[in-house]
Amino acid sequence: MKTLVRFLKPHKGLVALTLLILLIDNAGTLLVPTMLANMVNVGITSGSTEYILRNGLLMLGATAMASGGAVTGSYLTARLASRVACDIRCAIYRKSLEFSASDFERFGTGAMITRTLGDINVIQQAIIMTCQMVLPMPVLAVVGIILAFRIDYQMGLMLLIAVAIVMVLAVITVAKTAPIFIRLQSFVDRMNVVLRENIVGARVIRAFGREQREEQREGRVFEDYAQNAIRVNYVFSGLDCSCFFVMNMVEVCVIWLGGNRVGAHAMQIASISAVLEYAILILFFIMMAQMVMVTMPRAKACLDRAREVLELEPSIVDSADAKVPLAVAAPARALAGERDVVARFDHASFRFADADEDTLHDLTFSCRRGQTTAIIGSTGSGKSTVAKLLLRLHDITRGRVLLGERDVRDITQRELRARVSYVPQKAWLFSGTVASNLRDGLPDATEEQMRHALDVAQSQFVYDLERGLDAAVAQGGTNFSGGQRQRLAIARAIIKPADLYIFDDSFSALDFKTDAALRAALTQEMRGSALLIIAQRISTILHADQIIVLKDGEVVGQGHHEELMETCEAYRAIAESQMRGGEAHE
């Protein structure tokens, strides 16, 4: 509830206006039956045309209040609900950008999508239904019963008892059915996770002939959801018919008791229809409110899930004394006090939160300006983790990681990432154009700068595309080959001015000739910065100024290729295995 209040607060004017309009709608609705009764009881019985006309005009006014209020109220509630939903979605998205890799893993991509889209839709609908069906109910019930008492004491009492019984039944139904609706939302989450996995991995599923198995897995999830949805529909149909039964019974009672009261001259005939209308109106709103209330626990579950995301304290935050960030677009310049060392690992160790042992142990090495540092090691030795620590996507457990002379934890994340340019292992491009992707690296890049970056990244293939720099890029860059994607990701990284460029296994999909040409162009281009190249292929790092050999998260060798061939057993083993395979080309 606190979360909802927080998001309603900025719209308090709209909330107040919506409630006022709904009140006007209810007032109009409640006035009509009494006016109608008066018209018949007084106007028609006395034959006063003037009374009938005057009362008719007043009724017209009340009807206009009710219908105008209903239309405006619907518009305002829809507007309020969509504004609140939009604010929650934006807040979740903004929050997710603050998450470290492990924070994000706590929820998972599928669940984050459900929380941002499906869950917020449920909340949006709940706000609309609450405003239109639940909030008017107590007003209508209380005022309707008072008006019925004014018409006749016994009729009022009967209506009060009927409403009390229906309310008790409604509360029991809501309490009993709430868990089904909460379960329903968790099934939506599961469906989303399984569907996403199967759609993204559709080609792998086909390649491994796993269609039947995946179909069964999906079928089970859909089946669970369907079973729950059927139960929900049972509940609704049960509610529907019992409510209509109660309404009809109350109608019978009103007419029966009304007839008796008229016979006893305790009230006039047209008052029966007024009480009847109040009874139908109140019971109808109780029925609708009940239907909305059974879905409320689901909306609450959705709100709780949104709150979980919004209230999660990111595990990586800027320290209080971190310097004011530089503008991201500002060109990088020499880091104060350090001309030479751009980045340094100082006895750094790291352990994943869910791991039993350190992934990296006691790493000490520096990346220098104008030099290429390479990291090589077997699969899972911790190479990518080194890159992520430099970007502070994770925080080290012991030791220090420094940018220039400053610990990365004492720099704002914004400044840190403005000074480091990164090509991730999995080259990811955003949907748009080649140019828009390059502008992610440098927002105001000129065509000349883009062409230069493409040339350095050996991406001249772009010029052969029909629309050149404006060629369309599909989500993830799937309309390009793996090698083309890598080169475009490299172009995006090198167009950004930075002190440190990190290439995480970014040359793996390139042929040897392109790999060699790209490295030569990079070395030439990046003389003023430090390069950190993570690679599996010896040929990619052969000429690096310094090679770090990682084994099980430990540095087991450090030096030039020739030095390492002499002194490092692990390096020699990698080199020899690749030379046997004919990979180590210059």
Ligand SMILES: Nc1ncnc2c1ncn2[C@@H]1O[C@H](COP(=O)(O)OP(=O)(O)OP(=O)(O)O)[C@@H](O)[C@H]1O
């Ligand atoms: N989020 C995570 N949680 C727990 N352990 C992880 C996580 N990510 C990676 N690891 C583990 O950390 C170790 C190092 O992973 P890393 O990705 O750095 O290896 P790598 O040397 O880059 O491997 P590759 O060459 O295959 O890309 C691996 O053993 C991996 O299982």
